[in-house]
Amino acid sequence: MANLRLGNRIKVARAEKNLSQEELAVLAGVTRQTISSIETRQYIPSALLAFVLAQKLAKNVDDLFFLEGDEE
Template sequence: METLVLKNRLKVARAEKNLTQGDLAEIVGVSRQTISSIETGQFCPTAKLAFVLCIALDKKFEDLFYFE
């Protein structure tokens, strides 16, 4: 069985808003390291955090996250 890996376009979306990892982290209430880990695929955000990131970056879930 294939394993679905959740990928994201967080770095691109963050850059479009001219936000640093630290800026975005502060907005959504996590550490900069958490944002970095999500961007590099080391950490998979909870559904709640993924939703909050979508709101903060003004993106639909499917525009920010996808399976590969």
């Protein structure tokens, strides 16, 4: 489990909705930098923020976020 990382499809989902990072940030109540950091996997969002992003992007949380890495 030590090598697992949280991957995401935020950038793809944003593109499907024609939203910029700034526009999604406003909808979710966070900064553009937060969205950028999530997309580049530098920041792991809280469960609450993950659900808010999913809601704003009309996706299920598990459509946006997934585990990647060693699966033993």
